Amino acid sequence: MTSKKNTPVADAQRRSLPQEDVPTFTKAAVLGAGSWGTTFSKVLVDAAFSDQRSRPTQTDSASGGAGEHARAPLEVHLWGRDTESMTRMARTRVNQRYVPGLHLPDPLHITDDLAEALTGADLVVLALPAQVLRSQLPAIAEHLDPKAALVSLAKGLEQGTGLRMTEVVAQVLAEVFPSEHGGHDSDGWSRQTCVLSGPNLAMEIADEHPTASVVAAQDPQLAAAVAKACAAPYFRPYTNTDVVGTEIAGLTKNVIAVCVGICEGRHYGDNSKASIITRGLAESTRLALALGGKPETMSGLAGIGDLVATCSSPLSRNHTAGRLFGQGKSLEQIREEMTQTAEGLKSAPAVLELAHQRGVEMPITQAVVAILEGHITVENLAPLLLGRQLKSEATPT
Ligand SMILES: NC(=O)C1=CN([C@@H]2O[C@H](COP(=O)(O)OP(=O)(O)OC[C@H]3O[C@@H](n4cnc5c(N)ncnc54)[C@H](O)[C@@H]3O)[C@@H](O)[C@H]2O)C=CC1
Numbered sequence: 001m002t003s004k005k006n007t008p009v010a011d012a013q014r015r016s017l018p019q020e021d022v023p024t025f026t027k028a029a030v031l032g033a034g035s036w037g038t039t040f041s042k043v044l045v046d047a048a049f050s051d052q053r054s055r056p057t058q059t060d061s062a063s064g065g066a067g068e069h070a071r072a073p074l075e076v077h078l079w080g081r082d083t084e085s086m087t088r089m090a091r092t093r094v095n096q097r098y099v100p101g102l103h104l105p106d107p108l109h110i111t112d113d114l115a116e117a118l119t120g121a122d123l124v125v126l127a128l129p130a131q132v133l134r135s136q137l138p139a140i141a142e143h144l145d146p147k148a149a150l151v152s153l154a155k156g157l158e159q160g161t162g163l164r165m166t167e168v169v170a171q172v173l174a175e176v177f178p179s180e181h182g183g184h185d186s187d188g189w190s191r192q193t194c195v196l197s198g199p200n201l202a203m204e205i206a207d208e209h210p211t212a213s214v215v216a217a218q219d220p221q222l223a224a225a226v227a228k229a230c231a232a233p234y235f236r237p238y239t240n241t242d243v244v245g246t247e248i249a250g251l252t253k254n255v256i257a258v259c260v261g262i263c264e265g266r267h268y269g270d271n272s273k274a275s276i277i278t279r280g281l282a283e284s285t286r287l288a289l290a291l292g293g294k295p296e297t298m299s300g301l302a303g304i305g306d307l308v309a310t311c312s313s314p315l316s317r318n319h320t321a322g323r324l325f326g327q328g329k330s331l332e333q334i335r336e337e338m339t340q341t342a343e344g345l346k347s348a349p350a351v352l353e354l355a356h357q358r359g360v361e362m363p364i365t366q367a368v369v370a371i372l373e374g375h376i377t378v379e380n381l382a383p384l385l386l387g388r389q390l391k392s393e394a395t396p397t
Pocket residue numbers: 032033034035036037080081098127128129130132136153154155156200201202203339340341343
């Protein structure tokens with residue numbers, strides 16, 4: 001009777017949620033066909049088709065059932081705004097601009113029609129850049145099932161308001177889809193909105209490199225359901241309930257990655273980069289804790305995991321933007337050169353503003369903002385950071 005109780009396997013089983021009790025979704029709409037939205041829609045399809053319940057039974061095969069793809073529990077729709085590119089994508093099964101090496105799985109529905117993507121969707125994934133999400137939500141609300149689970153993939157802070165993406169979603173949907181029309185107040189929308197974040201470079205996931213991630217929601221059942229929907233053979237989502245920490249970690253690491261990129265562009269070595277990563281984690285953690293986030297989130301996949309991946313990888317757009325700065329390019333030149341979103345460039349001033357409001361010191365973020373706004377040049381970065389007053393490593397603010 002007691003023999004199983006203390007084994008590592010029994011411990012692990014106690015900590016995991018019984019999968020049969022976790023709700024499943026029937027239709028997912030992924031909104032935004034850039035590099036992450038496109039790749040994440042593949043993850044959802046692969047998760048659905050790797051799930052044992054989607055495999056044909058012996059009876060299906062014996063009776064000439066349509067085979068492996070016949071009983072998928074989750075139908076996945078990818079929506080993008082541009083008719084021409086979505087039509088081409090549906091024909092070629094390739095998103096040439098954003099993820100050229102990825103063959104999109106056959107069961108994925110590709111559309112430019114928001115109503116088609118959203119009608120009947122009980123899982124809605126928001127894969128739009130942070131600064132455009134607010135403007136798109138009213139159109140999304142027109143076709144949204146008010147009971148649908150919402151998942152934010154964006155890693156940015158809204159300029160002007162300093163709101164995190166789950167806060168933007170809750171605020172706008174409460175306005176445009178209020179209770180009297182079947183919607184909710186902003187707390188209600190917050191409860192059914194979660195965030196997925198972690199060391200998730202889209203190009204590596206498109207190539208099926210083994211990757212872990214985090215789904216954070218106030219409601220552990222919602223986090224578990226979303227995690228189950230996206231658990232693919234090469235993609236392992238963990239769950240937590242720290243929405244604030246998970247979002248803050250995801251958006252601050254982009255600013256830190258810009259700074260590490262600048263170091264690289266200046267040909268500074270690994271000591272410099274490790275120093276920025278480590279002190280970047282310290283200032284990000286200060287902000288997250290001031291806003292109610294948890295320290296364990298910052299030392300987990302969404303925190304240090306994503307920080308290390310983004311700051312080390314040439315695939316990161318934020319790291320790339322920083323490197324171009326370090327090489328002497330201007331913000332305008334970088335914006336012209338880069339065709340994809342580098343959220344840190346737009347979020348950095350909003351992060352700094354939020355930090356000021358909360359009395360949190362973020363010297364690396366402050367230095368990045370000073371470079372972005374042209375107050376200092378990249379040559380001044382090191383003297384500025386190293387010339388600060390000496391202090392204990394554990395100083396809390
Ligand atoms: N690419 C990656 O490796 C990862 C990205 N993210 C986050 O995901 C979010 C989306 O980024 P990506 O897909 O990488 O960006 P991207 O630059 O690859 O694509 C952006 C997409 O948004 C669309 N878009 C832009 N403005 C729009 C508007 N007004 N209405 C509708 N669609 C619009 C573009 O057409 C494009 O399809 C960002 O917040 C990013 O930080 C998170 C994890 C990994």
